[in-house]
Amino acid sequence: MSYMPNWLRQRAELTPDRLAIKSEQKEYTYRELYTASQRRASFLKHSYSLKKGQHIALLMKNSVDMVITIHACFLIGVRTVLLNTRLSSQEVEWQVQNAEVSFILCDRYYAEIVDSIKTVEILYHDQLEDLPSFEKFEEETEIDLRDVATIMYTSGTTGHPKGVIQTFQNHWSSAIGSTLNLGLQSTDRWLLAVPLYHISGLSILIRSVLYGICIVLHDKFDPVKMNRAIQQDKVTIVSVVTTMLKQMVDALGTDEYPTTFRCMLTGGGPIPRPILEVCVKKGIPVYQTYGMTETASQIVTLSPEYCLKKLGSAGKPLFQCEVRIENSGQSCAPNEEGEIVVKGPNVTEGYWKREEETNKSFVDGWFYTGDLGYKDEDGFLYVLDRRTDLIISGGENIYPAEIEGVMLSHSNVKDAGVVGIEDETWGQIPHAFVVLHDERGDQNILEHCQEYLASYKIPKSITILPELPRNASNKLLRRLLKDSVKGHAQ
Structure with a gap:
């Protein structure tokens, strides 16, 4: 299957009155989200003559407006380059030039970063607030899964960062692998407090539409607000990294989460035993994961029943995915350390305009991650560190x-x-x-x-x-x- 209906369009047809987004300022049903995204897409397409396959960059903080803009880009068929809001002006300029974007759409808050950039047109988000009356346009009613949806630049340890190409197939496969592992309930609510410009945040947004669930959107991480959302806003799933989990547990004190909370999805390295023991005592269901921008989020996950038995493990590959350990071109035996190599439909096809790096990292469909690890005798993956660290x-x-x-x-x-x-x-x-x-x-x-x-x-x-x-x-x-x-x- 190469083609399927536009995800937001079909979701709005299937469950139009179901809540799509809840933030401190706004709530949108899927019908309302689709209509708002159509209006945004119409404005961008008619005002800037955008065509399918063009690139535009977003420099925005977490907000309902950013969600609408991302969906609008998908409706037009333009490729969205998601920029880290912590970048310097020089870093932003290099990335947008490398990605060949038509213009940057950004929050006024980041004017100081982009005002010195003269090579690319800047469109401030507040210029979109008073949209003209909705004009019909030929939206992309179907998605070609082979098309590039987004480009995200990795931080990189040396030299310029690499633009990771993410197709609709990558995002779709990531979402399917995740739900086959975590399950799905119609009452699920996913708390999104990680950046939307990061794969951890974008993947939650895409999954919410495919699953037909609500995202509770926070503009930034705050452990007290996160705990309150779990306790009061009926949140059932949260994505965090280890340091965030530690702060949330510390802030929770003697309180506990409701029994409806079913998944604390963690990344960013193994969780220390004392934190895991507190989570087990409090009944917090921790799912440890391993993933990266190149794998469109998680590719390996450890279920809660193994969190102490397999302490430090990231788990086993998601459905459709494969992981092996290799050293000097040879597969490693159990408990033998080597480079982690992964394969699956969620894995990127390569880096934008970086043929040499792509050829070096991708061989016969396998992605050489640069991470060191091993598998134990039961096939559980243990991530040790980056080779460079x-x-x-x-x-x-x-x-x-x-x-x-x-x-x-x-x-x-x-x-x-x-x-x-x-x-x-x-x-x-x-x-x-x-x-x-x-x-x-x-x-x-x-x-x-x-x-x-x-x-x-x-x-x-x-x-x-x-x-x-x-x-x-x-x-x-x-x-x-x-x-x-x-x-x-x-």
């Missing part, structure tokens, strides 16, 4: 994520990051950065590490910071820690 000290491999997990289990550690620094004797040694709950409280962090880690893994120095550098999806930006490590050890 690996610390080699005296010939021993040290995985920063393992150390961070131990440090996060300390009662006074709010956040933690570990990088390798040069050492004349050992080549590299681990250095830690931590954020404390209370700087006057217990700081015996290294003593805590000695209980759980081999001596060569224990950080030789610690820097205490007010916060760690993380991107909008809460992914730790290790390269910034590496840049700042000199002269900061305490």
